[in-house]
Amino acid sequence: xGGGEQTLTGPDFSEGYPRSDLREGEPVLGHMDGEPVLxxxxxxxxxxxxxxxxxxxxxxxDGLMVDGTVRCPWHHACFSLRTGEAVGAPALNPLxxxxxxxxxxxxxxxxxxxxxxxxxxxxxxxxxxxxxIVGAGAAGSAAAxxxxxxxxxxxxxxxxxxxxxxxxxxxxxxxxxxGEAPEEWIPLRxxxxxxxxxxxxxxxxxxxxxxxxxxxxxxxxxxxxxxxLLLATGATPRTLDVPGADASHVHTLRSxxxxxxxxxxxxxxxxxxxxGASFIGMExxxxxxxxxxxxxxxxPEDVPFERVLGTExxxxxxxxxxxxGVSFRLGRTLSRIGESQVVLDDGTEVEAxxxxxxxxxxxxxxxxxxxxxxVDDGVRVDENLRTDDPRIWVAGDAARFPDARTGAPxxxxxxxxxxxxxxxxxxxxxxxxxxxxDVPFFWTVQFGVGVSYVGHATSWxxxxxxxxxxxxxxFRYYEDGRLTALATVGRDRLSLEIExxxxxxxxx
Numbered sequence: 001x002g003g004g005e006q007t008l009t010g011p012d013f014s015e016g017y018p019r020s021d022l023r024e025g026e027p028v029l030g031h032m033d034g035e036p037v038l039x040x041x042x043x044x045x046x047x048x049x050x051x052x053x054x055x056x057x058x059x060x061x062d063g064l065m066v067d068g069t070v071r072c073p074w075h076h077a078c079f080s081l082r083t084g085e086a087v088g089a090p091a092l093n094p095l096x097x098x099x100x101x102x103x104x105x106x107x108x109x110x111x112x113x114x115x116x117x118x119x120x121x122x123x124x125x126x127x128x129x130x131x132x133i134v135g136a137g138a139a140g141s142a143a144a145x146x147x148x149x150x151x152x153x154x155x156x157x158x159x160x161x162x163x164x165x166x167x168x169x170x171x172x173x174x175x176x177x178x179g180e181a182p183e184e185w186i187p188l189r190x191x192x193x194x195x196x197x198x199x200x201x202x203x204x205x206x207x208x209x210x211x212x213x214x215x216x217x218x219x220x221x222x223x224x225x226x227x228x229l230l231l232a233t234g235a236t237p238r239t240l241d242v243p244g245a246d247a248s249h250v251h252t253l254r255s256x257x258x259x260x261x262x263x264x265x266x267x268x269x270x271x272x273x274x275x276g277a278s279f280i281g282m283e284x285x286x287x288x289x290x291x292x293x294x295x296x297x298x299x300p301e302d303v304p305f306e307r308v309l310g311t312e313x314x315x316x317x318x319x320x321x322x323x324x325g326v327s328f329r330l331g332r333t334l335s336r337i338g339e340s341q342v343v344l345d346d347g348t349e350v351e352a353x354x355x356x357x358x359x360x361x362x363x364x365x366x367x368x369x370x371x372x373x374x375v376d377d378g379v380r381v382d383e384n385l386r387t388d389d390p391r392i393w394v395a396g397d398a399a400r401f402p403d404a405r406t407g408a409p410x411x412x413x414x415x416x417x418x419x420x421x422x423x424x425x426x427x428x429x430x431x432x433x434x435x436x437x438d439v440p441f442f443w444t445v446q447f448g449v450g451v452s453y454v455g456h457a458t459s460w461x462x463x464x465x466x467x468x469x470x471x472x473x474x475f476r477y478y479e480d481g482r483l484t485a486l487a488t489v490g491r492d493r494l495s496l497e498i499e500x501x502x503x504x505x506x507x508x
Contacts, residue, residue: 006036006052006059013037013048016106022046027070029061032109036061037098039107040081042068047081048098048109055091064496073492076416076441076454076499084115088438089142089419092188093117117189118148118197127430128227128391129154132216134206134367135232136160137169138415139396141188142422143230143429144199150430157224158194159216161205164256170415172259173280174445178287179263186256206233209371211389228391228429231368231379232422235361235397235413240275244337250355253280262356266291269353273297273342275334277304279444281358282317285326286446288356296327296350298334298342309487310463313451313475316489320447361413363398376400378411383435385425393429395421403456404437405502412456414442439502452495455485455502467491 010030011017017039022028028039029051036051038060049070051060058074069087071078078088084095094117099110131147133140136158144158167186168176175181194201202224208217209229217223237252239245249269251262266272266288274285277299289295301307304321305314318328329344336343341351363378373387374380378400385393385401396418400411417440424436440456457477467473472490476483486498 006057008034008036010061013039013107013109016103016108019046019102019105019107022107025065027061027065029059032098032112035096037109038070038081039100039109040065040070042081045082046100046102046107048100049079049081049084050095050097053077053079053091054086054093054095060095062492064493064500066500071496071499073496074450074452075443076452076496089138089423090416092142092145117193118145127152127154130157130225130227131155131230131429132157132159132224132226132228133230133232134159134216135230135234135396136162136165136201137232137234137396138166138418139234139399139422139425140230140232141166142419143232143395143426144194145197146423146426147430148197148199150427152426152430154227155200156198157200157202157226159202159204159206159218159224161203161219162255162257163203167256169254170443172256173253173283173287175287177253177259177262177284178290180290206367209367211371211392214391226391229393230422230425230429231387231392231394231398232396232418233364233367233398234418235363237357238360238362240334240337240357240359242334242336245357247337247339247355249339249353250337250357252357253284254361262288262354265354266293270294271296271351271353273350273352273355274358275299275342275355276358276360277301277328277330278358278360279305279308279442281356282321282446283444284356284358285321286324289321289324289326289447294327295325296329296352297321298329298332298344298350300331300333302330304328304330309451309453310460310475310477312463312465313473313487313489316473317446317449317451320449324447361397363400363411365398368394368398376409380409383437384428384433385421385436386428393425395425401436404435405505410456410458412440414440416441437503439499441499449489451487451489452492453485453487454495454499455483457485460484 008031013030013032022041038051053072055077058072062073064071077091084097094115166188205219215223271294272288274281274297285295303314332344335345341349365375368379379394397413403410420438460477462478464476475487477485488495
């Protein structure tokens with residue numbers, strides 16, 4: 001699921017393409033001037049767009065056409081086939097487009113157009129004058145861009161103490177930590193992006209919120225005023241309450257700075273202990289093993305991912321780790337961390353030059369709580385991501401929102417969900433009333449095994465498993481006869497199809 005150049009396949013569009021061979025809903029993958037191009041027929045209109053996803057370079061020719069858009073098979077980014085616009089995260093940049101015309105029964109592709117990374121849909125005179133966003137992660141940065149894309153002309157202030165934000169956080173535990181992705185891939189935008197789009201980036205911590213005056217107070221002693229406020233404060237890693245947990249060789253992984261520190265220790269160490277068999281923990285284990293370290297995973301559960309993915313898929317991933325030399329001490333917890341070893345609850349010692357703790361996160365609701373907003377495992381919001389204060393919205397890991405399919409309040413810690421919530425909140429700040437109803441999606445990659453997950457299953461009473469290593473696998477999670485989630489390995493098309501069915505409410 002990494003990036004890379006696509007091999008050119010299909011017809012050479014410089015020679016034209018028979019108009020009679022185009023069918024509605026059946027994209028044709030070809031190439032033009034050495035670049036993959038997707039030729040489509042959308043409601044009778046012929047379009048030509050780039051065929052490489054602008055997120056990680058996924059092959060859109062293997063994607064799914066839905067209502068004038070194409071969805072990437074790798075991470076479900078969505079693009080308009082008419083304009084190339086990135087209409088669904090995780091992609092940020094649009095696709096190039098080509099002019100097309102029909103001449104003598106053949107589709108002739110003409111000039112290529114490279115849209116800007118943040119093309120506005122037009123100026124808006126309405127909406128709040130001053131928008132402040134606290135948090136420059138997935139939700140906050142996506143919201144800032146969406147405001148400008150929607151034509152907001154007022155000020156946008158993006159507040160976050162992390163000087164590196166925003167960056168590609170999912171990559172921190174994957175290719176970047178493994179040493180397979182250079183650091184220049186990690187920033188989401190170049191340094192001049194925000195000044196060029198008149199977005200003020202303030203590197204400071206928000207410490208207070210005066211709702212009556214509409215003011216966010218900063219650690220530096222200054223403040224910023226708002227007419228509309230988005231809290232995208234995210235989450236903070238949980239830590240261990242055991243002796244030695246504060247030692248310099250013990251790490252959590254949330255920020256780019258955290259990842260750099262882990263890499264520094266990994267370059268001088270030989271043995272790592274990863275505490276927790278969560279997605280972060282298991283991805284870190286795979287990445288450190290890829291760097292050549294001896295890796296041991298310590299976790300209280302009997303099977304990794306058992307509570308999220310079930311026993312069978314969890315066992316499959318565990319076995320893949322073991323094939324690559326990762327050791328497991330399951331059913332165990334840590335009682336103490338020493339300078340060169342950890343001690344388990346049964347007294348066993350495991351040697352460790354570095355320790356990475358991946359035992360989950362907690363929503364960062366400190367600012368919301370101090371301001372008297374309703375907090376319950378996250379900040380409570382309505383279907384439009386609005387709090388009980390009409391000037392304040394919440395998006396991302398800190399938001400507790402009503403599930404569009406069940407109505408139950410949920411909080412979901414996925415990168416793509418956070419980005420899409422940021423985009424939805426931005427539209428609603430500008431006066432829309434768009435409910436957040438996207439189907440949750442996340443992915444993980446461990447030792448080359450990519451798992452895509454759509455839906456949201458906190459519990460289930462049945463898991464149907466199908467497929468094999470050769471044809472790909474699928475795991476369907478049901479509760480009371482209703483399909484609530486799907487996990488796939490090597491079944492990207494099925495993942496997209498089920499996502500659409502969940503959106504339409506047609507799964508059973």
